[in-house]
Amino acid sequence: MRWAAERLAPFHDTAQLDAEVLLAFALGKSRAHLHTWPERELDAATWHRFQDLVERRCSGEPVAYITGHREFWSLSLKVTRDTLIPRPETELLVELALTALPADRPGRVADIGTGTGAIALAIARERPQWTVVATDVSDPALEVARGNAEHLGIHNVEFRMGDLCEPLCGEAFDMIVSNPPYVAAADPHLTQGDVRFEPTGALVAGPDGLDVIRRLALCARELLVPGGLLLLEHGYDQAAAVRDLLSRHGYRDIASHRDTAGCSRAVSARL
Numbered sequence: 052m053r054w055a056a057e058r059l060a061p062f063h064d065t066a067q068l069d070a071e072v073l074l075a076f077a078l079g080k081s082r083a084h085l086h087t088w089p090e091r092e093l094d095a096a097t098w099h100r101f102q103d104l105v106e107r108r109c110s111g112e113p114v115a116y117i118t119g120h121r122e123f124w125s126l127s128l129k130v131t132r133d134t135l136i137p138r139p140e141t142e143l144l145v146e147l148a149l150t151a152l153p154a155d156r157p158g159r160v161a162d163i164g165t166g167t168g169a170i171a172l173a174i175a176r177e178r179p180q181w182t183v184v185a186t187d188v189s190d191p192a193l194e195v196a197r198g199n200a201e202h203l204g205i206h207n208v209e210f211r212m213g214d215l216c217e218p219l220c221g222e223a224f225d226m227i228v229s230n231p232p233y234v235a236a237a238d239p240h241l242t243q244g245d246v247r248f249e250p251t252g253a254l255v256a257g258p259d260g261l262d263v264i265r266r267l268a269l270c271a272r273e274l275l276v277p278g279g280l281l282l283l284e285h286g287y288d289q290a291a292a293v294r295d296l297l298s299r300h301g302y303r304d305i306a307s308h309r310d311t312a313g314c315s316r317a318v319s320a321r322l
Contacts, residue, residue: 052070055070059105062109073108076104077093077104078097111244111248112248113248116132116248123137123169124173126169126172126176126203128168128169128172129199129202130167132249133195133250134166134192137167137169139311140311141169141170141230142173143317144230147317148226148228151280151319152226154178157180159182159225160182160225161186161219161227161274162185162229163216163267164188164229166192167192167195167199168199168200170230171185171196171208172208174228180207183207183209184218184219186210186212188213188214189253193210215263215267216271223275224274224276225279226275226279226281227281229282229284230284231256231263231264232256232260233261233286234255234256234260234286236255241254261293268281268302272300275322276322280321281320287314287315290315294307297320302321305320306318
């Protein structure tokens with residue numbers, strides 16, 4: 052583990068964590084096992100496998116794609132290159148959603164652009180009396196999401212394929228949640244770090260990164276019940292632009308919300 056952390060340190064500021072996760076994965080054990088039995092030696096096959104995993108991480112490949120899993124809201128989710136990697140800051144949307152509707156009443160919620168199903172499944176797990184409909188334009192991504200729902204035993208989520216609001220046409224929802232693409236096409240971060248390996252279509256949204264949010268703000272109006280809530284994740288520097296956009300589309304009670312790092316990361320608005 053020390054070898055791996057030293058090998059990864061020049062490339063990643065999460066070297067120690069990455070080393071632990073990859074070694075636990077190579078062993079088929081938990082990270083706690085590493086600290087409980089630190090003196091145990093690897094057999095030759097596991098050692099060579101671990102070295103290969105570390106070199107893949109050195110080349111920039113995200114740990115979640117190497118292991119095929121990522122934790123989100125205490126859920127272990129399958130992740131593939133067809134999906135974005137769920138990130139801790141997106142848990143803010145789940146927190147906001149869970150406080151938006153009465154917990155003891157049925158509610159209808161849509162998660163647009165579900166990817167791995169992270170947001171939809173976290174909400175559905177916490178609120179089994181709610182009905183959640185999750186959409187994505189990518190069929191491979193939806194297959195991952197369906198598999199995650201089945202593996203976790205979460206049954207109050209329905210998955211549909213289609214672009215943004217199209218699969219929901221003619222229906223009514225108390226709340227719409229989305230972590231849409233919001234990266235500008237020329238953003239230099241697209242060529243750096245883990246993002247290089249993630250699906251571009253789930254990241255990029257036009258010259259200013261707001262193309263998809265503009266479309267969502269418009270089509271969500273046709274789906275939300277009066278007083279219904281729209282929750283959107285956005286880039287760290289897009290809060291003012293998104294609030295202005297929603298105001299121009301007639302939304303009210305518009306508010307920005309900060310993630311644990313103190314960045315404005317999400318906006319809520321009522322119809």
